Amino acid sequence: MIDPRDVEDGCEGTRVGRRLVSAWIGTAFAQDDAAAARKQWREVADQARPRVPKLAALMDDAETDVLAYMGFPAQHRAKLHSTNPLDGSTSSP
Numbered sequence: 001m002i003d004p005r006d007v008e009d010g011c012e013g014t015r016v017g018r019r020l021v022s023a024w025i026g027t028a029f030a031q032d033d034a035a036a037a038r039k040q041w042r043e044v045a046d047q048a049r050p051r052v053p054k055l056a057a058l059m060d061d062a063e064t065d066v067l068a069y070m071g072f073p074a075q076h077r078a079k080l081h082s083t084n085p086l087d088g089s090t091s092s093p
Helices: 002-008 017-030 034-048 051-066
Strands: none
Touching: 017 051, 034 051
16 A cells, blocks of 8 residues: 555655656556445545545545446456547547
8 A cells, every 4th residue: 555645745846756646546447346335435535634635535526437447347447548538548649
């Protein structure tokens, strides 16, 4: 598990800080089902709250939208992708 103190120290906008926060939040996406993902999301937000309250508040507000894809069957989740035209991962060269 990632230590919240490391996230606090790394949240100064540095590349390392962003990677650390991303990895910490990413643990929710590694869960097998929606209930486990929500539980992990809440744990991360609650651990962040004392040290990084802005991050925790953002996570509180975004939880439903960010984890919405977990409502789809697991075999469909791998085929979901961004519809954001700025997201280069779905555009062809």
